[in-house]
Amino acid sequence: MTKELENRILLLYAILNLGGNSNKKEVLDFIIENDLIALEDVDKELLVSRKEIRWRNELAYVRQHLVEIDALNRYEWSITPIGKMYYNSLVHDLTNIDTEYKLQRLKKPNIFVPISDFRVEVIEDIYKGVELSSTNIEAIVLCRRGQGIFRLNLLKLWKKCCVTGYSNGELLIASHIKPWRFSNNFERLDKFNGLLLTPTLDRLFDKGLITFDCNNGKILLSKELKDIELLGINSDMRINLFEENKKYLEYHNKHVFKDKIEMRL
Structure with missing residues (x-):
């Protein structure tokens, strides 16, 4: 699991806990207020050109990647059915990473659990039977496009x-x-x-x-x-x-x- 994927699971987790539909400030505030993200000094630097702290700008950029694979809606910070499936796949990947891998972003990896009441069957038939892997799901979604x-x-x-x-x-x-x-x-x-x-x-x-x-x-x-x-x-x-x-x-x-x-x- 890369730093990019850790950022993705943070965003999806925050949005889910905020009811599935929120805005940028609420999502990023939730992450920092609940002490979910590991930050270094460089992450706290103010980007003058953006008028924003580096880590907040980075996660806002990562959101675009989630939009590209239909995990988030384009015009609002809300999760899609595919996003729920993708979140579950990231949790699966997280629980199966090599024990020697050092997490870069996740301070509390044990809090991430699958959405228990979510079933793949609620998504179109084309996603049924897809192996529960974030890489595979992303490949299928991008392939469709x-x-x-x-x-x-x-x-x-x-x-x-x-x-x-x-x-x-x-x-x-x-x-x-x-x-x-x-x-x-x-x-x-x-x-x-x-x-x-x-x-x-x-x-x-x-x-x-x-x-x-x-x-x-x-x-x-x-x-x-x-x-x-x-x-x-x-x-x-x-x-x-x-x-x-x-x-x-x-x-x-x-x-x-x-x-x-x-x-x-």
């Missing part, structure tokens, strides 16, 4: 848009072939269930207006798609498939794609 390990693996696998060859990774989308909602947890993280696409191609692929033949990678266009030239699409486009892509594209061809038209040769 096309971020995290899934995106990094696609960048390594394809290196550029697998259709156009465009290589600026910051502008490319990590797109699932078999849609997230119909995939199991292995498929959601499998790099071969993904294409690296430009935003336009990603949108068309996601809507089933284009697909790629699961046998040869050639683009197929839906009869619902009009003015393809204006979209920068042409019937000669194709991807060089990996063998492992084919089963996912077969699903997309059959269940997502909206009727093909004859390709111009």
Whole structure:
């Protein structure tokens, strides 16, 4: 467990004890008033640029990381159902860390216990059966957004848009072939269930207006798609498939794609 994760469990614990919905001042005051955080002299320094003590600024920044994985709501200091699941996973990790590990932030590690009345079943089906590990839960959540390990693996696998060859990774989308909602947890993280696409191609692929033949990678266009030239699409486009892509594209061809038209040769 890293210092970052210790900060996360502190924030979630404070918010839970304040009723699940609070504000920045109340949460940080709760942590210091209950003597929950271990501070060094440097943590107590005033950041002139922020007009705030260093440790308070640090935890406020950590909150953004919790927002990114849907553990906290974006516009208020309130915990989500995923946040409760994530809190339980952090408690699990804390109780299973190596005895030689020296905690950096937590002064009272024994106070952190799972939320006993919280059940995973209250969350969407996609989170059921996920191993109770903060790392695994974070990977699943970020993967759902096309971020995290899934995106990094696609960048390594394809290196550029697998259709156009465009290589600026910051502008490319990590797109699932078999849609997230119909995939199991292995498929959601499998790099071969993904294409690296430009935003336009990603949108068309996601809507089933284009697909790629699961046998040869050639683009197929839906009869619902009009003015393809204006979209920068042409019937000669194709991807060089990996063998492992084919089963996912077969699903997309059959269940997502909206009727093909004859390709111009």
